[in-house]
Amino acid sequence: MSQSCIDTLRSMRIVVLGAGPAGLALTRLLHQRGITPLVLDRDRGPEAPTQSGSLDLTEEGGLRVISALGLDEEFSRLARPEGQTFQILDADARVHLALGRNDFDSARPEIDRADLRRLLLNNVADDTVQWNTTVTAITAASSGGYRIECVDRDAVPADVVVACDGIGSRARPLVTSIRPAYCGVTFLQAQITHPQVGSFIAAHVGDGAMFALGDNKAIMGQRNSDGSIRLYIALRTARDPARSQGERFSDTTALRNQLHQTFDGWHPHLLDLLDQIDDGFAYWPLYTMPETQTWATHHDLTMLGDAAHVMPPFSGQGVNMALLDALDLVEALDAPQHHTRDDAFAAYEATMLTRMQSAIAEANTGMNHLISPDGPAPLLALYGRTAQ
Ligand SMILES: Cc1cc2nc3c(=O)[nH]c(=O)nc-3n(C[C@H](O)[C@H](O)[C@H](O)COP(=O)(O)OP(=O)(O)OC[C@H]3O[C@@H](n4cnc5c(N)ncnc54)[C@H](O)[C@@H]3O)c2cc1C
Numbered sequence: 001m002s003q004s005c006i007d008t009l010r011s012m013r014i015v016v017l018g019a020g021p022a023g024l025a026l027t028r029l030l031h032q033r034g035i036t037p038l039v040l041d042r043d044r045g046p047e048a049p050t051q052s053g054s055l056d057l058t059e060e061g062g063l064r065v066i067s068a069l070g071l072d073e074e075f076s077r078l079a080r081p082e083g084q085t086f087q088i089l090d091a092d093a094r095v096h097l098a099l100g101r102n103d104f105d106s107a108r109p110e111i112d113r114a115d116l117r118r119l120l121l122n123n124v125a126d127d128t129v130q131w132n133t134t135v136t137a138i139t140a141a142s143s144g145g146y147r148i149e150c151v152d153r154d155a156v157p158a159d160v161v162v163a164c165d166g167i168g169s170r171a172r173p174l175v176t177s178i179r180p181a182y183c184g185v186t187f188l189q190a191q192i193t194h195p196q197v198g199s200f201i202a203a204h205v206g207d208g209a210m211f212a213l214g215d216n217k218a219i220m221g222q223r224n225s226d227g228s229i230r231l232y233i234a235l236r237t238a239r240d241p242a243r244s245q246g247e248r249f250s251d252t253t254a255l256r257n258q259l260h261q262t263f264d265g266w267h268p269h270l271l272d273l274l275d276q277i278d279d280g281f282a283y284w285p286l287y288t289m290p291e292t293q294t295w296a297t298h299h300d301l302t303m304l305g306d307a308a309h310v311m312p313p314f315s316g317q318g319v320n321m322a323l324l325d326a327l328d329l330v331e332a333l334d335a336p337q338h339h340t341r342d343d344a345f346a347a348y349e350a351t352m353l354t355r356m357q358s359a360i361a362e363a364n365t366g367m368n369h370l371i372s373p374d375g376p377a378p379l380l381a382l383y384g385r386t387a388q
Contacts, residue, residue: 015148017039019129020322021323033334037162055316075111076109080223089210091215137170163307167310172308180310182287183287186239219234220234236371245285292353297349298345302345311360
């Protein structure tokens with residue numbers, strides 16, 4: 001009997017760049033098939049702070065992958081179905097729409113990003129992920145395969161590289177010259193660790209989320225499983241070249257003052273939130289890829305998740321797409337009609353790039369619905385409502 005592509009991987013050095021949702025889902029799917037890749041991640045450990053708090057998984061996206069991994073039960077212990085509830089407000093703090101748990105046709109349970117990482121890491125051997133390992137470059141090795149250059153450690157040899165290293169992927173330049181483009185909106189991410197019961201923010205976020213929208217700006221809150229509320233302050237602004245993604249602001253007083261000016265005229269309850277923030281501010285400029293991307297499949301190297309298709313997070317699909325990529329790749333490697341790994345990679349990439357055309361378009365449109373000069377009106381229109 002001829003070997004399937006997945007069988008050929010058993011004797012190869014497979015290196016997965018990044019232990020985010022895409023990298024860890026792939027690792028577990030390979031594990032199920034008796035294959036153990038090496039995962040490299042720059043985070044200092046699995047508990048390192050993450051780029052966002054809560055993520056919602058869709059039935060046709062992330063939940064399908066959770067099922068394929070046999071993790072339904074563990075997932076439901078960690079997930080918060082009530083997290084999909086939300087309210088839409090305007091800058092005067094008037095509520096225009098409040099959707100409760102029974103108002104949705106399909107489930108989109110929320111899970112904390114840190115819990116999702118723990119769930120995917122559970123039962124994966126400790127030495128599968130090498131933390132604290134920052135990849136700087138991938139080069140073709142003279143003996144075949146790749147050399148993965150890292151900070152403060154010897155280069156790691158690989159026969160096959162799967163890049164799940166997010167927006168700044170070190171493997172991407174080998175595959176395509178298309179770069180992520182700043183999409184004109186920046187998030188300032190912050191946190192209210194112990195929101196007072198009955199306070200404005202606690203009441204409007206509830207178990208889910210609140211979107212206060214106006215004048216091309218937004219203040220959005222999202223409940224986490226520990227009761228804290230993650231705030232995203234969204235502004236249409238030029239990218240600050242002096243700052244890096246995820247960087248924390250040291251002078252929070254100056255930033256708070258500046259935000260008070262930026263949101264001048266908004267309802268005092270919304271302005272108060274700026275003073276209730278007790279856990280820093282992090283800088284998240286948002287990026288997107290073109291809706292249509294094509295590239296020639298690179299030998300024994302491919303990309304999953306944000307590395308392939310970062311997009312603004314306004315449709316809540318980034319993590320779902322990242323998880324689906326892992327499943328699609330493994331299914332392509334499993335499929336008997338693909339005779340070589342490169343055939344399987346090409347089939348996976350065709351599926352993924354086609355799927356991403358509408359996903360990226362939807363995310364970009366979602367951004368324009370939320371961050372609009374017309375406040376909540378465009379978002380409300382999607383729900384058949386008009387702003388009163
Ligand atoms: C502020 C914010 C809020 C978001 N909210 C949502 C949401 O609510 N819902 C949703 O679906 N999506 C959301 N997203 C998008 C979502 O986070 C991503 O689409 C998803 O995490 C992609 O998963 P990934 O595994 O491809 O990449 P990532 O999650 O970015 O993981 C990449 C991994 O690679 C590692 N890495 C990166 N570079 C290197 C390197 N050079 N060397 C070694 N390791 C490296 C990182 O440490 C990380 O662990 C949000 C994004 C942001 C920025």
